[in-house]
Amino acid sequence: MSQRPSLPNGLVAIVKRECATCVMVTPVLARIAAEVGLTIYTQDDPSFPADLTAIHDADLSVSWHHDIETVPTLLRVIDGQEVDRSVGWSRAAWQALTGIDDLGTDLSVMRPGCGSLSVDPNLEDELRARFSGSVLRARRVEIADAEDEIEALFNRGWTDGLPVVPPTEARVLRMLAGTNRAPSDIVAIVPPDLIEVTVEKVAINAVMAGCLPEYFPWVLAALEAACTNEFNIHGVLATTMPVGPVVICNGPGTRDIGMNSGMNVLGQGNRANLTIGRALQLVIRNVGGGRPGEVDRATHGNPGKLSFCFAEDELGSPWSSLAAARGIADGADAVTVFAGEGPRCVVDQLARDPDSLANTFASCLRTLHNPKLVLAFDAVIIIGPEHARVFSDAGWDRERVLQEIHSRLQISGTDLARGAHGIAEGIPGHLEHLTLPKFRPDGLLLVHAGGGAGLFSVIIGGWANGEVGSQPVTRAVRY
Amino acid sequence: MSAVLLDPTNERRVAEITRLTRPATLAGLTVGLLDISKARGDVFLNRLETRLVEIGAEVKRFRKPTFTKPAPVDLRHEIASQCHVVIEALAD
Numbered sequence: 001m002s003q004r005p006s007l008p009n010g011l012v013a014i015v016k017r018e019c020a021t022c023v024m025v026t027p028v029l030a031r032i033a034a035e036v037g038l039t040i041y042t043q044d045d046p047s048f049p050a051d052l053t054a055i056h057d058a059d060l061s062v063s064w065h066h067d068i069e070t071v072p073t074l075l076r077v078i079d080g081q082e083v084d085r086s087v088g089w090s091r092a093a094w095q096a097l098t099g100i101d102d103l104g105t106d107l108s109v110m111r112p113g114c115g116s117l118s119v120d121p122n123l124e125d126e127l128r129a130r131f132s133g134s135v136l137r138a139r140r141v142e143i144a145d146a147e148d149e150i151e152a153l154f155n156r157g158w159t160d161g162l163p164v165v166p167p168t169e170a171r172v173l174r175m176l177a178g179t180n181r182a183p184s185d186i187v188a189i190v191p192p193d194l195i196e197v198t199v200e201k202v203a204i205n206a207v208m209a210g211c212l213p214e215y216f217p218w219v220l221a222a223l224e225a226a227c228t229n230e231f232n233i234h235g236v237l238a239t240t241m242p243v244g245p246v247v248i249c250n251g252p253g254t255r256d257i258g259m260n261s262g263m264n265v266l267g268q269g270n271r272a273n274l275t276i277g278r279a280l281q282l283v284i285r286n287v288g289g290g291r292p293g294e295v296d297r298a299t300h301g302n303p304g305k306l307s308f309c310f311a312e313d314e315l316g317s318p319w320s321s322l323a324a325a326r327g328i329a330d331g332a333d334a335v336t337v338f339a340g341e342g343p344r345c346v347v348d349q350l351a352r353d354p355d356s357l358a359n360t361f362a363s364c365l366r367t368l369h370n371p372k373l374v375l376a377f378d379a380v381i382i383i384g385p386e387h388a389r390v391f392s393d394a395g396w397d398r399e400r401v402l403q404e405i406h407s408r409l410q411i412s413g414t415d416l417a418r419g420a421h422g423i424a425e426g427i428p429g430h431l432e433h434l435t436l437p438k439f440r441p442d443g444l445l446l447v448h449a450g451g452g453a454g455l456f457s458v459i460i461g462g463w464a465n466g467e468v469g470s471q472p473v474t475r476a477v478r479y
Numbered sequence: 480m481s482a483v484l485l486d487p488t489n490e491r492r493v494a495e496i497t498r499l500t501r502p503a504t505l506a507g508l509t510v511g512l513l514d515i516s517k518a519r520g521d522v523f524l525n526r527l528e529t530r531l532v533e534i535g536a537e538v539k540r541f542r543k544p545t546f547t548k549p550a551p552v553d554l555r556h557e558i559a560s561q562c563h564v565v566i567e568a569l570a571d
Contacts, residue, residue, distance in 0.1 A: 139486040149482055158487050167485045192549075195489040204487045235547030286487040468516070468545040 004065040007039075007082065011098060012075040014041045014057070014068045017048035019114035021089050022072050026050075028094065028104045029072075036098055043071065043117040063118035064131050070113040074098075088113035125170040128177075135183050136169060136200055153208070158286055160278065160306055164208035175203040178213030179220065180479060187220055188227035190288035191234035192295040197223070197287045202279070205286055209279035209307075214257045215272050217477045218335060219279040222247045222309070225337040225475040226280060232470045236339045236463060237290040240297050243463040244305035246340035246380065247277050248447055250323035251333030253477060254311035261313035263451030265382075266343050266458065277309030302342040310449060316385055317448035318392030325398065325446075326474040333477035338380055338445060339470035340460040349455045351387060354394040354404070361457070362408035366438055368461045372416050372426040374436045378443040378462035378472065381405075384450040387457045402444050409438035440465065445472060502564065506535035511562035515546040520570040527566060 013029055015022040026049040032038045033052060042048050043063060046056035057063050066075075066082070076084040076097055086093035089111040095103045118127060143152045149166040153159055165171065176183055176199065183200035190197045199220070206219050226233045226245050236243055249259055260270035268274070284290045292298065298305075314321050323334040346364045351357040361381065369377055383391075383401075391401050413432035420426055427436070443465060450456070463470050502508060510531050512524045528538045541558055543550050558565050 136485060139490050141484045141486050143482040143484060149484070153484075166482060167487060168482065169485065172485055190489075193489060193491065195491065197489075201487065201489070204485045208487055229548075232547055234549065235545075239547065282487070287489045289489065289491075464547060469547050 005062050006080050007062070007066065007075065007077045009077050009079065011036060011038045012041070012077055013038060013072055014043065014063055014066075014075075014116070015049065015054075015072045016043040016114070016117060017045040019071050021111050021113045022049075024107065024111065025072055025089050025104070026052075028089075028107070031103065032098050032100065035100060059130070060118045060123070060127055061131065063116050064127050068116045069119050071116050072113055073116070125174050128173045129168070129170040132173060136172060137184065137198070138172075138200060138204060157291075158208070158282075160281060160285060162306065164282070165210055167204045167207040171207045172200070172203050175207050175211065175213050175216055176200065178216030181220070188224050190223075190227055190283060191290065192237060193287075193289035195287050195289070197283060201287055202283055205282040206275075206279040209282050210271065210275040211279050212257070212271070212275075215276050215279075217479050218247075218249060218253075218257070218272075218276050218333075219283075221333075221335045221475045221477040222276060222280045222337060223283055225335055225473040226284075228473050230471040231337055231339070231473040233284060233288075233290075234295075236470055237284060237288075237296050239463060240299045241463050242298055242300045242302040242341050243339045244302065244308060245277070245280060246304065246338040246460055247280065247309035248322060248336040248338065248380070248445075249276070249309065249311040249334075250314065250321045250328065250336070251477065252331060253333035255315075259311035261311040261449045262316075265310050265313075265449045265451070266308075273309050273311070274307050277304075277307030280309075281305065281307065304340070304342055308340065312447050313385070313449045316452075318388055319398040319401075319446075319448065322445060322447045323474060326472075328474060328476060334474055335477065336445070336472055336474040338378070338460065338472045339463040340380060341462075343382070343458045343460050346387075346457040346459055347455070348387070351390050351455055354391050354396050354401075357387060357390050358401070358404040358408060361405050364459060365405065365444075366409060366411070368438070368459065370423075370425050372420065372423055374411060374416060374427065374438050375440055375443075376464060378439065378445065378465045380445045380447060380460040380462075382447045382449050382458040382460070384454055384457045385448070385452050386455045388448055398446055402446055405444065406437060406439065406441070410435050411438060504534075505531060505564065507537075508563040509537045509539060509561065511539050511541055511558045511565040513550070513558065513565055513567040514540065514542040515550075515567060515569060516543050517546045517568075517570050520568045523568050523570045524566075527568070 040054040041057040041062050042054040043057050070087045074086045074097055075082050084097055086097055091104045091109050143149050150163045153164050181199045185199045186196045187202055206216055257272050259272045312321050328334040348360040413434045416427045417429050417432040418426040514520045514524055531538050
């Protein structure tokens with residue numbers, strides 16, 4: 001990292017020729033220089049202002065380190081410390097700063113300045129890397145001229161099977177601008193290798209996943225939630241079952257970052273949905289060391305293990321949100337992670353009354369993993385808007401919907417016993433006198449999402465639940 | 480100009496530990512049998528225990544709380560301090 005350049009004592013102006021306000025104040029600058037002394041830094045043209053001595057801030061180091069966002073900026077410096085600043089042209093402010101009472105009386109009272117080159121979007125990333133690159137601790141990997149960057153990342157085993165964005169210093173620094181957390185902060189201990197992962201390492205993987213900086217707080221929250229003992233990402237990764245972390249996002253921030261909660265909510269095409277979940281999985285792979293065929297022993301896996309992340313449609317929902325049901329305050333942003341398989345469709349196009357539709361949900365949910373297995377697995381119901389309307393028009397709220405579905409899933413042990421209905425799988429024979437629920441009481445998570453047309457919903461089956469397996473975990477997003 | 484990228488991995492240097500020499504016989508040794516709590520693991524381990532006792536081994540039984548998580552460190556220490564060898568059973 002370059003040293004922060006000190007400013008000379010006295011008055012200092014930062015200007016550029018490209019700025020009309022800077023050109024306008026040139027006579028004013030000349031008068032200040034003549035009467036009380038002035039150091040001028042010029043950003044673009046070293047010969048500007050004409051006839052005045054100016055220092056060319058060629059690498060924009062002075063502008064960057066002194067947070068110049070607008071030109072002209074006029075500063076007063078005493079003992080190397082900035083004590084006053086005026087941005088743009090303001091006759092009164094410049095008169096006060098310089099002590100010249102009749103300064104610029106022939107100019108307008110004020111005129112806004114222009115953007116400083118040091119905050120030019122085309123230069124900012126490069127400048128951030130140049131001037132603050134050393135905050136990054138990760139090992140530098142040099143890629144040869146003749147080497148294709150994308151292929152180099154494949155060759156090192158750092159991708160999930162799709163190309164990744166090369167994590168340059170500039171990109172990683174830009175990602176870190178998406179959070180107020182320090183790059184060295186520990187976010188979580190990542191299984192299976194139980195590695196303390198820093199914000200910086202997460203940012204590197206978020207860059208590779210294709211995230212924008214504004215997605216980054218969501219990646220951090222999802223990672224924190226996944227790396228809890230309750231969620232047990234180690235087991236979710238290691239299991240032979242086809243599950244992975246499903247990330248469900250809630251709150252107004254989902255709309256701010258453009259997440260999809262509507263049409264094709266679980267499909268392709270939305271950058272935030274696809275890259276937040278992908279970043280989480282890349283951290284598990286690259287930092288945690290969780291790779292398929294090694295600790296990941298999945299028999300089949302599922303495509304959602306690349307990324308499975310979506311937002312709840314809260315504005316269109318007749319009910320409170322999943323996050324609210326799990327204790328998050330209204331208006332707060334949160335993620336819920338669920339150990340889930342791929343989505344399956346619930347079709348009921350004749351649904352007009354709530355009891356009929358509840359029967360459909362119960363029948364479909366009954367088959368989850370095996371119609372004869374109960375209590376061992378949770379499920380997420382992603383209810384489509386047209387199905388939700390059937391319930392809400394009848395006055396059913398979230399709790400009523402879940403209670404009605406649960407009540408239809410009380411199953412006689414004789415139907416569940418091993419061997420019953422010609423199926424070996426099932427509960428041990430000594431339990432067959434019981435009536436057992438398909439799901440534990442809090443084992444169904446209801447989320448409202450999907451397009452406005454289609455009497456469909458979606459079920460996501462879970463993995464071994466409770467303390468022996470995985471609990472859904474909800475975490476607030478921190479900015 | 481060649482590109483400089485940042486390493487996305489944990490940059491861990493793995494400590495290498497040499498395995499103990501395989502014993503010529505289990506007779507007279509203490510053998511730990513670790514049940515990872517998967518269904519029917521006990522069936523397999525019960526059979527192993529019978530065979531091990533027949534050849535003169537002393538058997539100690541251990542059990543993980545759940546197969547979905549790594550063995551707790553205290554359990555690993557207990558096994559390491561009480562047994563000469565350990566057999567971990569995976570079953571379904």
